[in-house]
Amino acid sequence: MSVSIERFPINGTFTIARGSKTEAVVVVARLDAGAHQGRGECVPYQRYGETVDGVAATIAALAPEIAAGLDRVGLQRRLPAGAARNALDCAFWDLEAKQSRIPAATRAGITTLKPLETAFTLSLDTPAAMAHAAAGAGRPLLKLKLGAPGDPERLAAVRAAVPGARLIVDANEGWTTAELPGLLAACAAAGVELVEQPLPAADDGALAHMPHLVPICADESVHDRSGLAALRGRYDAINIKLDKAGGLTEALALAAEAERLGFSLMVGCMLASSLAMAPALLVAQRAQVVDLDGPLLLARDRTPGLRYEGATVYPPVPALWG
Numbered sequence: 001m002s003v004s005i006e007r008f009p010i011n012g013t014f015t016i017a018r019g020s021k022t023e024a025v026v027v028v029a030r031l032d033a034g035a036h037q038g039r040g041e042c043v044p045y046q047r048y049g050e051t052v053d054g055v056a057a058t059i060a061a062l063a064p065e066i067a068a069g070l071d072r073v074g075l076q077r078r079l080p081a082g083a084a085r086n087a088l089d090c091a092f093w094d095l096e097a098k099q100s101r102i103p104a105a106t107r108a109g110i111t112t113l114k115p116l117e118t119a120f121t122l123s124l125d126t127p128a129a130m131a132h133a134a135a136g137a138g139r140p141l142l143k144l145k146l147g148a149p150g151d152p153e154r155l156a157a158v159r160a161a162v163p164g165a166r167l168i169v170d171a172n173e174g175w176t177t178a179e180l181p182g183l184l185a186a187c188a189a190a191g192v193e194l195v196e197q198p199l200p201a202a203d204d205g206a207l208a209h210m211p212h213l214v215p216i217c218a219d220e221s222v223h224d225r226s227g228l229a230a231l232r233g234r235y236d237a238i239n240i241k242l243d244k245a246g247g248l249t250e251a252l253a254l255a256a257e258a259e260r261l262g263f264s265l266m267v268g269c270m271l272a273s274s275l276a277m278a279p280a281l282l283v284a285q286r287a288q289v290v291d292l293d294g295p296l297l298l299a300r301d302r303t304p305g306l307r308y309e310g311a312t313v314y315p316p317v318p319a320l321w322g
Contacts, residue, residue, distance in 0.1 A: 001029065001030065001031050001032075001059075001060075001062070001063045001066045001067070002029075002030045002032075002063075003027060003028065003029050003030070003056050003059045003060045003087075004027070004028050004030070004056075005025065005026070005027055005028075005052055005053075005056055006025075006026050006027075006028055006273075007023050007024070007025050007026075008023060008024045008026070008272075008273055008298045008299070008300060008301070008302075009022065009023050009024075009298065009299040009300065010022050010023055010024060010271065010297060010298055010299060011297060011298060011299045012123075013123065014123050014271060014297060015123040015124045015125065015145065016123070016124055016145045016147065016170070016172045017124060017145070017146070017147025017148060017171065017172040017173065017174030018047065018172055018173075018174075020123075021271070024043070024270075024271040024272055024273070024294070024298060025043070025044075025052050026041050026042065026043055026272050026273060026275075026276065027041070027042050027043075027044060027052060027055050027056050027059065027083065027084075027087055028040070028041050028042075028087065028275065029041075029042075029059050029087035029088045029090075029091045030091060031066070031088075031091045031092065031094075031095045033095060033099065036095055036098040036099050037094075037095065037098065038091040038092060038093070038094035038095025038096070038097075038098060039090075039091050039094055039275060039321065040086065040087040040088060040089065040090030040091035040092075040093075040094065040247075040275070040279070040321075041087060041090070041272055041273060041275040041276040042055065042083035042084065042086040042087035042090075042242075042243050042272075042276065043083060043243050043270035043271065043272045043276065044083045044084075045083065045243060045270065047220065048082065048083075048223075048244070050082060050083050050084075055082075055083045055084045055087075058079070058084040059084050059087060059088060062078070062079075062088065065078070066088075071092065072089060072092035072093070072096070072249060075088055075089060075092065075247075076089075076246075076249060076250065079246065080246065081223050081224040081226075081244065081245055081246030081250060082223075082243070082244070082246055083243045085246035085247050086242045086243050086245070086246055086247045087247075088247070089246065089247025089248055089249050089250075090242065090247055090248055090279045090321070093107075093247075093248050093249075093279060093322065094279075094321050094322055097318070097322050098318075103318070103322055104248075104279070104282065104321070104322035105282055105315070105322065108248070108252060108282050110282060110285055113281065113282070113285065113315035114285060114315075115312050115313065115314045115315070116281065116284055116285070116290045116292075116312070116313055117140065117141060117290060117311045117312055117313075118141070118290045118291060118292045118293050118296075118308075118311060118312075118313050119139075119141045119142065119143040119168060119289065119290065119291040119293060120137050120139040120141065120142055120143065120293050120296060120311065121142075121143045121145060121170075121291070121293055121297065122134060122137070122142055122143065122144050122145060122158075123145055124145040124146060124147065124148060125154075126150075126154075127150065127153040127154045127156070127157035127158075128157060130144065130154050130157060130158050131157040131158050131160065131161035132161070134158045134161045134162045134165065135161040135162060138310075139165065139310070139311050140165060140166060140311050141165070141166045141167075141168070141289075141311060142158070142162065142165050142166070142167055142168070143167075143168045143169070143170055143291055143293075144158060144167060144168070144169050144170070145170055145172065146169055146170065146171050146174065147170075147171040147172050147173070147174020147175060148174060151171075151175075151183060151186065152182075152183065152186040155167075155169075155186050155187060155189075155190040155192070156186075156189075156190060158190070159190040159191065166193055167190060167191060167192045167193065168192065168193055168194040168195070168196070168289065168291075169187055169192050169194070169195045169196065169214075170195075170196040170197065170219070171183075171195065171196065171197060171198045171199075172196075172197060172219075172220075173197050173198075173199060173200040173201065173220055174198075175198045175199060176199070177199060177203060177206045180198055180199065180206070180210065181210060181211075183198070184198070184211075184212070184213040184214055185213055187213070187214045188213040188214050192214050193214070193215070193289075194214065194215050194216075194217050194237065194266070194289060195214050195215070195216050195217065196216075196217045196218075196219045196239060196266075197217070197218060197219040197220050197221060197239075198216060200220075201220045201221040204218070204221050204231075204234050204235075205234065207233075207234040207235065208233040208234045212236060215236040215237055215264070216234075216235050216236055216237070217235060217236065217237040217238060217239050217264075217266055217289075218231050218234070218235040218237070218238045218239065219238075219239040219241075219268070221234075221235070222235075222238045222239070222240075222244070223244040223245060223246075224244070224245050224246060224250050224254055225250070225253060225254050225257050228254065228257055228258060228261060228263075229261070231263075232261060232262075235263065236263070236264060237263055237264035237265065237266055237288070237289070238254075238258050238263050238264075238265065238266065239266040239267070239268045239291075240254055240255055240258075240265060240266070240267050240268070240283055240287075241267075241268050241269060241270065241280075242269075242276070242279060242280050242283075243270050243276075247279075248279040248280075248282060248283070251280070251283045252282070252283060255283050255286055255287075259286070264288045264289075265286060265287040265288055265289075266287055266288065266289040266290070266291060267280055267283050267284040267287040267289075267290055267291065267292065268291040268292070269291065269292050269293070269294045270294065271294050271297060271298075272294045272295075273294070273295055273298065273301050273302045273305065274294075274295045274301050274302055274304075274305035274306040274316070274320060275302060275320065275321055276294065277292045277294055277295060277306055277313070278306060278316035278320055278321035278322055279321060279322065280292055281306075281313070281315060281316065282322075290313075292313055293313075295308070296308060302320075304317055304319050304320050305320065306320070
């Protein structure tokens with residue numbers, strides 16, 4: 001097993017309510033077994049107490065145990081949900097597919113991987129700048145990063161610029177309980193279909209006591225199955241990200257349990273390359289909203305990468321993953 005840190009420049013600047021960045025920094029785990037190799041990519045996230053160096057060190061420290069026989073099943077007990085387990089879990093899935101010559105999708109019980117329509121994310125900016133970006137994107141489904149003063153004006157400006165586009169919103173915990181009813185009304189007026197994580201995770205109990213003028217989706221409030229039951233009555237949907245869930249293994253189980261409890265599904269991503277998106281496409285096959293546009297926001301992707309044609313993302317080739 002080996003681990004590396006890789007950097008991908010972003011096409012411009014990516015801004016959300018918590019700050020801006022100009023590059024995506026990822027950690028890649030690689031498992032070698034004879035002629036076969038498996039890879040997995042993760043994005044450590046400071047919001048969850050993770051650092052790039054810390055995640056890389058956590059992965060590297062497991063090398064002796066992996067050499068001694070630690071497998072994907074054992075990994076679920078060995079590491080908690082998070083970025084480090086995600087990279088290793090996806091590397092195990094990739095290696096198992098290469099060794100068995102059975103695609104990861106087949107091993108996950110998926111008969112056919114279909115191309116999917118993905119949202120395209122617009123960074124938080126001024127109303128005029130976001131309207132200009134929306135008009136220039138030419139995408140049927142746009143995700144607006146909000147969470148700052150002036151959000152109603154941003155919504156109105158974007159809707160005026162792209163009257164036919166479908167819109168979803170991500171506030172990244174940037175709204176308050178007091179202002180939420182007015183902001184949800186602004187979202188409804190703009191025809192927004194889904195609002196992600198409007199309140200800080202610690203405050204989301206308030207969502208159980210107010211009308212959902214627009215369906216509300218948990219992001220920072222949900223990681224794996226352990227926290228799912230508490231979200232009933234607060235959220236209408238959950239956003240599954242492999243970096244939060246700790247890999248494809250838990251993400252598939254989380255999707256099934258969420259469906260059983262009546263949640264709609266969104267599958268999202270961190271800013272990362274096609275190697276991180278590829279396993280998420282398996283979970284996205286059952287999602288109502290897909291947001292796997294990470295490589296589209298980069299100045300360059302890895303080769304081979306996923307094939308994007310407009311808003312459509314196609315399944316990975318084996319040389320990439322799975």
